[in-house]
Amino acid sequence: MSTTTITKATPWSLFRIEQLNEMNWVPRKRHVTAIFRERTLLKIVEGTTPKPVATDLDNPTADEKKQRERWEELDGKAQIQIELTLSNSQMVHIAGAKTAAEMWTQLKQVKERGGKLGILLLCRRLYRTIADDATDIAEHVTELGRIQEELVILGGLISDEDFLLLIISSLPESWDNFTSAYLGASSNAPTISSHEFISLILEENHRRLEKTGDGSAAMYGQAKEGDRGGRSDRVECYNCHKKGHIAVNCWSKGGGKEGKGPRRAKKKERANKAEDAENDFVETAYAAKINSSSLYSWLVDSGTTSHICNDCTVFIELRAANVPVEGVGNAPLQALGHGTVLLDCEVSGKVTTHRLLDVLFAPICAHNLVSIIRLDEAGLEAKFSHGKVQFVRRTDGRVMAMGNKTGRLYPLAARARK
Incomplete structure (x- = not known):
């Protein structure tokens, strides 16, 4: 019976990372890139170190052969690293690739939806991520950071000040007293970075949870009846573009409550429409x-x-x-x-x-x-x-x-x- 010895040269030794699936591209890309840097394979994967080509293809020198063999060895290691960190369902995305650079490029093309549409989708997701008093605040700010990182990957940059204000506006009203202390009373510009503010939020959230003894929303107060977002005055309706409600509660044409506003005396019966609540x-x-x-x-x-x-x-x-x-x-x-x-x-x-x-x-x-x-x-x-x-x-x-x-x-x- 044969045995396998795992050494430092083994591509998956020393590192334990989650395999790529449909949902974890951003953190996994960062982890795998770190492994490539540690193993001096990043230039091979990024394609900045191309395969050496002999001056005379029919009669390469001994040094040229050695350089080509060394490159092929490094490229093979990089390919193994990529392959071993893919789940079975993701292997299809590297089909046909002959080099590590081709594998990496194909993965990025699939996972990083480029162009204006990709940025638009992430921006919509970022501005729609709003917490209420029942939301896990730690998970909430982590999700905001994850979306921002995906935007950076696609080239959709957002300033740190804008991101900080977005975090503040996404928190429920029960956090107003806490957040106002860090906005700066003498000027409109915040006085701390978004990373510092997130650290303060997590610390305050931990203190509140310890005070209540659990993760319930009782100490924060329940959201007002009919207010699903916690801060309805800051929410913009994507149907009529007015603030104070979301599309599902919109009385305007195309909204989820179309025809049910106080100005309409007659409610419209709409069969087979899922938005009729x-x-x-x-x-x-x-x-x-x-x-x-x-x-x-x-x-x-x-x-x-x-x-x-x-x-x-x-x-x-x-x-x-x-x-x-x-x-x-x-x-x-x-x-x-x-x-x-x-x-x-x-x-x-x-x-x-x-x-x-x-x-x-x-x-x-x-x-x-x-x-x-x-x-x-x-x-x-x-x-x-x-x-x-x-x-x-x-x-x-x-x-x-x-x-x-x-x-x-x-x-x-x-x-x-x-």
Whole structure:
């Protein structure tokens, strides 16, 4: 029986990092780049040290042969390092690459959605990340930092002062007294960096949690009724572009509460529209079990012919496209792209992952929508009974997804992977 000795020369020795999957490119890129630097392979991977070419291709000198062999040895080590840190599902992204530089370039092309669209999607995500009194503040500021790092990778720079103000504006009202002390009373410019401020936030959050004895939001006070973001006065509606509410609560045309404002005496009945909510409290309470905000829940919809998602961060791959969307609201929406989303659906305590293909990205859509028509084409039958919906596979009768009726909506017991 043979044995393998792991030495310092072994590419994976001394380092233990998570393999690349659909969701961890940014931290993994930093980790692997550090390994390349430690092993003096970074120039090989970045392509700045090209393969040596002999002056006379038919008759290379001994020194030229030695240089080529040395380069091939380093390139081989770099390829091994890349391959061993990829999960099985990610190996397809380096198919056809013959050098480490080609592998690295292909990975970056897939994982770093470049161009203005990629920057736009991350900016939307950054400005939509708002905490309320039930939010884990430590996770919240970490997520903001992660998004900023992704923006830097794509070339979308944001100044430290702007990022600091964005962090402050994303915190709930219960933090106002704390944040105002660090804004600087004599001028409009903050007096500390964003990194220093994040450190202070984490320290204060730890102190508050210790004071309460747990992570509950009781000491901070509950958010006002109807205020899902914690700081509704700072939130801009992506439907009417007014502040004080989000699109799901918007009374204007195309909003989730279209026709339900105080100026309208008559409520409009809209069948087969997922944004027709009967009761704010019930809808919010159920959505909190899914993802803390109805904006990110997945609702069953019979009016649209495509799956629709309003959150760019859940796409495992996204292609830019201008696609008109009909069947949602009274006016057509415009999708900015389409791609693939992994949806984890819970049935009887077990989670099944579904790969939704050709999902439209429509950031101003009030909800994420699962198209009954698309699921029917995929061999699933929708069964509505006793306030529940089940999607049953026709071939064997297995329930693949389900949800409970909430008001006039049918949210799935599902969560998109990020």
